[in-house]
Amino acid sequence: MGGVCSWKREYYYADENPNRRGVSGRYFKSRSSKWMWMASAFFPPVVDCRGRSTCPSLMELCIHKIREDVSKFGSFSILPRDVSQLIFNDLVYSRYLSANSIEAFRDCALQDMLLKEYPGIEDSWMDVVSSQGSSLLSLDISSFEVTDYSLFLLKNCSSLQSLAFDYCDLITEKGFEQISGFQKLTCLGFKNSTALTGEGMRCLSSLVNLVKLDLERCPRIHGGLVHIEGLTRLESLTIRCCKCIVDSDMKSLAGLVNLKQLQTPCVNITDAGVFYLKGLSKLVLLNMEGCHITAACLDYLSDLPSLQYLNLCRSALKDAGCEKFSTLSNLEVLNIGYNEITDECLTHLQGLTKLESLNLDSCRIGDDGLANLAGLVNLKNLELSDNKIESNGIQHLSGLTNLEDLNLSFTLVTEDGLRNLSGLRSLKSLNLDIRHITDSGLAALTGLTGLTHLDLFGAQITDSGTKYLQYFKNLQSLDICGGGLTDDGIKNMKHLSSLTVLNLSQNLDLTDKTLEHLSGLTGLVSLNVSNSRVTNDGLQHLRPLKNLRSLSLESCSVTADELKKLQLSALPNLMKFHPEL
Template identity: 95%
Template sequence: MGGVCSWKREYYYADENPNRRGVSGRYFKSRSSKWMWMMASAFFPPVVDCQSPRGGRSTCPSLMELCIHKIREDVSKFGSFSVLPRDVSQLIFNDLVYSRYLSAYSIEAFRDCALQDMLLKEYPGIKDSWIDVVSSQGSSLLSLDISSSEVTDYSLFLLKNCSSLQALTFDYCDLITEKGFKQISGFQKLTCLGFKNSTALTAEGMQCLSSLVNLVKLDLERCPRIHGGLVHIEGLTRLESLTIRCCKCIVDSDMKSLAGLVNLKQLQTPCVNITDSGVFYLKGLRKLVLLNMEGCHITAACLDYLSDLPSLQYLNLCRSSLKDAGCEKFSTLGNLEVLNIGYNDITDECLTHLQGLTKLESLNLDSCRIGDDGLANLAGLVNLKNLELSDNKIESDGIQHLSGLTNLEDLNLSFTLVTEDGLRNLSGLRSLKSLNLDIRQITDSGLAALTGLTGLTHLDLFGAQITDSGTKYLQYFKNLHSLDICGGGLTDDGVKNLKHLSSLTVLNLSQNLDLTDKTLEHLSGLTGLVSLNVSNSRITNDGLQHLRPLKSLRSLSLESCSVTAEELKKLQLSALPNLVKFRPEL
C-alpha cells in the first residue's frame, strides 16, 4: 500500500504563493494588512462530522475513522501497532499527533512500525527518548519534522538508522550544537533540509552540507553565524529553493557563492545586508522564478541586473530603498507576474514605468505615496488579479481608473481616503472575491453600492461605520467565507441579518459594545464557523449555551466580556471538541 495514507511530503516542497490570501487569526486589527510571501501551511486532517441530515449536514465518518477515533480514546491499552499494515499505523499516528493524544508513553506503541512520515512540528514534550522510537522506523522513514523540540545532538546520532530520509526539519531546536550538525552529512538522500533560528550553526559547521548533493530545498532562516559559510553549498547544483531570510550576517560577498546554483528557482533573502553589488552575482540564475529581497539595502539600480533573469515572475522589493529615480528600468522586467514594492519612497511618477508590465497579476503598493494620478497608470494592467493599495493618499476620484480591471479578485483599499462615491466604480468588478474596506468614512450606503459583487468570499469592514441598517445589504453576499465588522455600530438586531450567511467560516464582530447573549443565539445556526471573535461586548457566561451547535469551531475570542475561562473550558470539554484556541485562557 506504500504511503497512500501518509501525510504528504509535498508539504516540504510547497512553493511560495504570493497571491494566496490566508484567513487571519488576529484578535486586534493591525495598522495595515501586510502582503506576504507565504509557504503552504502544514496538513490538517478534516474534522469528522457525524451530524444527521436532519441537522442540515449529511457527512458521516468512515469505518476507518470510527476505528481510529476509538483507538485514540483507548490508546493507553495498546502495547504495539507494529502488526498492523503500515498505512493504518500511519493514520493512527497522524490522528494522535493532530489531536494532541500522543505522549511519551503512547509513542512506544509505534516502535518498529515502519512509518514513512513523522511530522511533529511544535509538538509538546519531545525529547531524545522519543527519537529512539523514531529511529526504529529505519529505512522506511522518509520525512521527519521535530521543530521546536528539546532534542539534543544525541537525537541526530540516533537517526543514522534512517538512511532513506528525504526531508528533515528541526527549526528552533536550541539544544543542538555544531557537533550534532556533523551527523547530517550522512543523510545522502536528503532533498529538503531546514534548521531555522540555529545559533549554533557556523560558517565552518556548514561543511556538513557540502556532501548533500541531492538537496532541492534548504532553509537557513535566522541563522546569525553563517557569514562565509555559503561557499559550502556551491556544489549543490540541484538546489531549487534557498532561504536565508533575516540572516543579517549575510553580505554582498556571500552572494558570490550562489552564482553557480544554475537550477535555483526560489531565493528568499529578505532583511539581510545585501546591496546592489550583491544582486550582481544573481545575473546567471536564468531559472530564477521568485526573488524576495524585502528590506534589503538595494535601489532601483539593481533592476539592470534583474532584467537578465528571463524566468523571473515574482519580485519582492518591499521596504528597500527604492525611489522614483531609476524606476524606469521596471519596464525591462516584462515577464513579471507579481511585484511587491510597498513601503518605499515612491510616488505617482514611478507608476508610469509599470505600464508595460502587462503580464502583471499581483501588485503591492502598500504604504507608498501614491495618489489618484498614479492610479491612472494601472488602467492598462488588465491581467491584475491582486492589488494592494492600503495606506495611500487615494481618494474616490482615483478609483475610476480601476473600473476596467475586470480580472481583479483581491483588492485592498484599507486606510485610504475613499468614500461611498468611489465605491460605485467597483460595481463592475464581478470577479472580486476579497475586498478590504477598513476605512472609517465608509458607511451603510457604501455597502449598498457593492451589492452587485455577489462573488465576494472575503469582506473586511473592520473600521467602517456599519450599523444595523447596513447589514441588510449583506444578504447579497451569499458566498462570504469571512467577514469583519468592528466599527462599533452593531446591536443584536443587526446581527440577526447575518444568520443566513451559511458559508461563513470566519466572523469578527469585536468592538461592538452593545452586543449581548442574543447575538450568540442569532449565530447558533452558522454551523460552518471555524473562528468567531465577539470580544469587547456584553456577552456573558449564560450566552455560551448558544455556541454548542458550532461543532466546527476551532477559535473563539470573548475577551473583555463577562465570560470566564473556566466556563469556556467547560464548553470545550462538553460540546466543542475541536476548539483549540480560546480567550480568555486559563
Template identity: 65%
Template sequence: MGGACSRKRDPLANEDTSNRVGPSGRYTKSSSSKWLGTSFSRAYMDAMQGKRNRPSLINLCIYKIREDINKYSTFSMLPRDISQQIFDDLVYSHCLTDSVLEAFRDCALQDLNLGEYPGFDDSWMDIVSSQGSSLLSVDLSGSEVTDSGLIYLKECKNIQSLNFNYCDLISDKGLEQISGLSNLNTLSFKRNNAITAQGLSFLSGLISLIKLDLERCPKIQGGLVHLKGLEKLESLNLNCCNCITDADMKALSGLTNLKSLQIASSKVTDNGVTFLRGLSKLALLNMEGCPVTAACLESLSALDALLYLNLSRCNLTDDKCEKFSKLLSLKVLNLGFNEISSAILVHLKGLTKLESLNLDSCKINDEGMVHLAGLSCLKYLELSDTEVGSSGLRHLSGLLNLESLNLSFTIVTDGGLKKLSGLSSLKSLNLDARQITDAGLAALTNLTGLMHLDLFGARITDSGTNCLRSFKKLLSLEICGGGLTDEGVKNIKDLTSLTLLNLSQNNHLTDKSLELISGLTQLVSLNVSNSRVTNNGLQHLKSLKNLKSLTLESCKLNADDMKKFQSTHLPNLVSFRPE
C-alpha cells in the same frame, strides 16, 4: 486613520508558514490559519453528531484503537499504511506517550510529523531510528532534540525531508551527524542561533538537496561557500539572516538551478545583486528590507524567468525605476513601504503579465492610477495606506480579472465605490477606513461573488447590514466600527457559508446576537469582544461544533466559565479568550 480599533495587515508573508504549528499548541510561531486542520478522529466526531459524511470502517477502527491504546504492545504486525494512520491520529489527539510510542518500534513508518509535540527529546529518537530505511520524512520542529539525538538518524539512509525549525539545542555537531544522508532533498533549520559557517561545511555532501531553509540563522556568514557543490538546489531561504552580505551572494552565483531565493532583511546591496545575474532559472526573489536602490533593477532585468519580486521596505525612490519596464515576465511585484510616488507607475505599464501588485504605504495618488488601467491580468492589488481616492478608482473599472483589492487606510469615499460595481470577479475586498459608511456598502451589492469582506473600521450601522443579504457566498466578514446592535445581526444570521465572523468593538451587542448567529454552523472563528455578551449567552454557541477560535475579551464573563464551556460543549475549540 481608521480609528483606534483599526489595524494594518502584514504587507506580504516572507516565509513559508506551512510547517510552523504542530499538534501541541504550546506556542504559536505564526498567525497563519493553517492550524485549522482536520483529523481522523474528527471524522468520527462528525458521525456522532449526525453529519452527512460517514467515516470509513478504517477510521472507526483507528478511533477504537486509540481509545484502548494501552492494551497494545506493538503494531509491527500491521500493514504499514494502517500503523501510519494510527500513529498520525495519536499525534493529532495528543495521545502519544513514551509507552505508546514503544508500540511503534520497527513498524517501518514513512512519515513522523511530530512538530512541536510536547515532551519529544533524545529519548524518543531510538524509536525514530527503528523505522530504518522506510523512513522518508521527519518533522521535529520545536522539540528538545540535541546533537546527540541526531546520531540515531544515521541508520535511516533513505530520509528525504528533515525539519528542525526552532530546535535550539542543535548546533554544528548535529549537522555533522546528518551529513551522510545523501538522499536528503529538503532540510530546514529556521531560527537557530547555534549553527555557524563551519557547520554549513557538513552540508556540502548532501548532493540531492533541493530545498534548504536557514531563515533567522544569524551566525552563518561566510558559510554559503560550502553550498557551491549543491547543483540540484532550487530553493534557498536566508530571510532575516542579517549577517548575509554581498560576498555571500558571490558564493551563490554558480547555483544555476536556483528557482527561489529569499534574502529579506539581509545586508545585500546593489553590488551583491549583480552576482545573481547568471541565475537564469530564478523565478522568485525576496529582497524585502535589503539596502538596495533602484540601481539593482539593471541586474534584475537580466533574470528572464523572474515571476515574483519583493522589494518592499527597500530604499527605492523614483530615480532609475524606469528599469522596471524591462521585467516583462513578472507576475508578482511587491513595492510596499518605499519612497516611490505615482511617477513610478508609468514604468509598470509594460508589465502586461502582472497578476499581483503591492503598493502598500507608497506615495501613490489618483494621478498615477491611470497607468494601472492596462494591467488586464491583475488579480491582486494592494493599495493600503496610500493617497488613492475615489477619483483614481475609475481606472480600475476595466480590470475584470481582479479578485482581491485592499483599499484600507486610503481616502476612498462612498461615492468612489460605485466605480467598482462592475468588477464581477472580485472575491476579496478590504475597506477598513472610517469614511466608508452604509452608502458605500450599498454601492457594492452587485459584487455577489464576494467571499471575503473587511469593513473593520468602517462606520456600518444596522441599516447598512441590509446590503449584506447580497453576499450569499461570504466566508469571512469583519464589521468592527461600533455601529451595530442586535438588530443589525439579524441580517448576518442567514450568511450560512461564513467561517470567520468578527463583530468586535460593537459594544451594544448582547446575548441576543449570539442567539441570532447560533445557526452559522460553519463558523470556525468568532470574535465578539468589547460587547455586552455574558456567561448566559455562551449557551447559544453549543451548536457551533466547527468553532476553533472564540474571542470574547472585555465582555461580562470570566475565564473559568469559558474553560468549562469549552471542555463541555466545544471540544474542538483550540483558542479562546479570556482563558
C-alpha cells in the same frame, strides 16, 4: 490497504501568491502529510457548513476508537504500515500522542513523522523515531527539547529525504556534523539555529541531492555559503533574516544554476550583492524585502529571463531609476510597498502586461498614479493600503475585470468611489478598513455577489446597513468592528451559511442574544465577539457550532473555566480560546 501514505515526497513552492504583504514560500511538507490535515481529524459525526451530519467511514470510526483507548495498546507494529501511519497522524493532530503512547509505534516502519512544535518531545522520544529505520522518509522535530544525541540516533534512518529541526536550540555544531550522512536528503531546514556557523556549514557540502534548503534566522553563517557552491541541484534557498550575510557571501550563489527560488529578506546585501545573481537564468522567485537595495539593482535583474515574482518591499526604492521596471516584462508578481515611490514610478509599470499581483502598500501613490494601472488587465491582486488615494482615482480600476483581491484600507475612498467597483464581478476579497465608509458604501457593493471575504473592520456600519449582507451569500469571512452594531443587526447575518470566519469585536452593545442569532452558522471555524456584553449564560448558544476552532471573548463577562467546560462538553474541535486559563 496499500499506498495510502506512501506517495512520492516532493518539494514545492506552492504559495507564490503574495497577496497583500509580499512574496513568501509555503513551508515544505511531503505530500503524504496531507493526511495529517485531511484524513485524521476524526470527530464523528462531522457537521458540514449547511448543518447536515455526514457519516464517518469505518476507518475513521476505528481510528477514533483507538485514540480514545490508546493507552490499552502495546504495539501497532503488526498492523499494515498505512494503517499505523493514519493512527499516528491522528494522535499527533489531536494532541493525544504522549511519551507512553509513542512506544506503541516502535518498529512500525512509518514513513512520515511530522511532529513540528508538538509539546513535550525530548530525546527519549527519538529512540522510537530511530526504530523506523530506512522506512522513515520525512521527519519534522522543530521546536523540540532535543540534543545532539537525537541526531546520533537518526543514523539508522538512512533513507531520509526531508528533515526539519527548526528552533532546536540544544543542538550544537557537533550534532550538525551528523547531517552529512544523510545522502538522500532533498529538503533540509534548521531555522533559528544559533549554533550553526559558517565553518559548520561544511556538513552540507556532501548533500548533493539537496533541492530545498532553509537557513532562516541563522545569525552566524557568514562565510558559510561557500560550502553549498557544489549543490547544483538546489532549487530553493532561504536565508531570511540572516543579517550576517553580506554582498561577498552572495558570490557563492553564482554557480547554483538550477536555483528557482531565493529568499533573502532582511539581509545586509546591496546592489553589489545582487550583481552575483545575473547568471541564475532559472530564477523564478526573488524576495529581497528589507534589503539595502535601490533601483540600480534592476539593471542586473533584467538579465533574469525566468523571473516572475519579485519582492522589493521595504527597500530603498525611489522614483529615480524605476524606469528599468519596464525591462522585467515577464513579471507576474511585483511587491514594491513601503518605498518612497510616487505616481511617477507607476508610469514605468504600464508595459508589465503579464502582471497578476501588485503591492503598493504604504507608498506615496495618489489618484493620478492609478491611471497607469488601467491597462494591467491581468491583475488579480492589488494592494493599495495606506496611500493618498481618493474616490476619483478608483475610476481607473473599473476596467480591471479580472481583479479578485483588492485592499483599499486606510485610504480616503468614500461611498462615491466604491460605485466604480460595481463592474468588478470577479472580486472575491475586498478590504475596506476605512472609518468614513458607512451603510451607503455597503449598499454600493451589492452587485459584487461573488465576494467571499469582506473586511469592514473600522467602517461605520449600523444595524440598518447589515440588511445589505443578504446579497453576499458566498461570504466565508466577514469583519465588522466599527462599534455600530447591536443584536438587531446580527439577525441579518443568520442566513450567511457559508461563513467560516466572523469578527464582531469592538461592538460594545452586543449581548448573549447575538450568540443565539449566530447559533445556526454551523460552518463557523473562528468567531470573535470580544469587547461586548456577552456573558457566561450566552455560551450555551454556541453548542451547535461543532466546527469552531477559535473563539475570542476577551473583555466580556465570560470566564476561562466556563469556556473550558464548553470545549470539553460540546466543542471538541475548539483549540484556541480567549480568555485562557
